[in-house]
Amino acid sequence: MSVTLYYFDGRGKAEIVRLAMAAANIPFTQEFVREKKQFEALRAEGKLLFGQLPMVEYEGHHLVQSASMARFFADKGDLLGSDEEERLKIDILFEGTRDFNSSFMPYGFLGFKEVLDSAKATAMPRYLPIYNFLLSRNGSNGYLVGSKVSLADLGLLEVVLTIEELLGEDTLKPYPEVKNFLKTMKSNELISKYLKSELRRRKNDEKYVTEVKSVLY
Known part of the structure; x- marks a missing residue:
């Protein structure tokens, strides 16, 4: 089985697929x-349905849309739940993480400090308590x-790794269940x-931001 991911040389929207x-x-x-x-060639060949990256070549198919690809491969690994109720819960919570993660996606493209300041002021106080509670409610596993x-x-x-890397592990101290989850x-x-x-x-980093912009604009 040949699986190839096409994307910029960074994490971005491809990270959840990886x-x-x-x-x-x-x-x-x-x-x-x-x-x-390279980007124009992929579009001209009709491999990018919506003219966007990431794209995964999988058994002759050209898969796009990061969340859909993540679900597809998660299904292959039996990571979508054991019954209908679990599947629904997992999908809802996954979509919540996509909203949470979107606060960090512009990092570098809309400034470095600016994006982090915004995430610390809005997204983190909103989402971390929710996920800390959900982890606590599900028990000690x-x-x-x-x-x-x-x-x-x-x-x-994906989001917690970003927080740890960009803001330090101590940022997670008020959320012990999230910290344990990371471990x-x-x-x-x-x-x-x-x-x-x-x-x-x-x-x-600056190099990545410059490279992406040179491809897209």
Whole structure:
């Protein structure tokens, strides 16, 4: 099975897809779009349905839309719940993490300090208490739904890793369940392997922002 992810040389909207493939134990390679001509070629070949990245080539198909791709690969790894009720809970909580994560996506593109200041003032006080409560309510297993990793956990992990990296682990002290969740997720063999691998890209920096803009504009 050949799986290739096409995206810029950074995390961005592809990171949740990478996490889903990693947690589902689906090997993949990456093709980095660094020049405008690469991007235009993909569009001209009809491989980007909505003219956007990321895109995954999977068994002859060209998959787009990051959340849909994450669900697709999570399904392959049995990460969407054991019954209808769990599937619904996981999907709702996953969508919540997408809203939460959107506060950090412009990091670098709309300023570095500015984006973090906004996230600290609005998104973090709104979402962290909710997810801390949900983790507490689900018991001591360290997951949001059920007793094993789900797509909802991967969505939250992406945001919490960002917070830890950009603002420091101490930022999570008021949210002990979230802090424990992070520890639990990092101890997962497949996720740990991915986080330590070259598949995981660097955080946004000036070079990345400049490169993306040169491709798109």
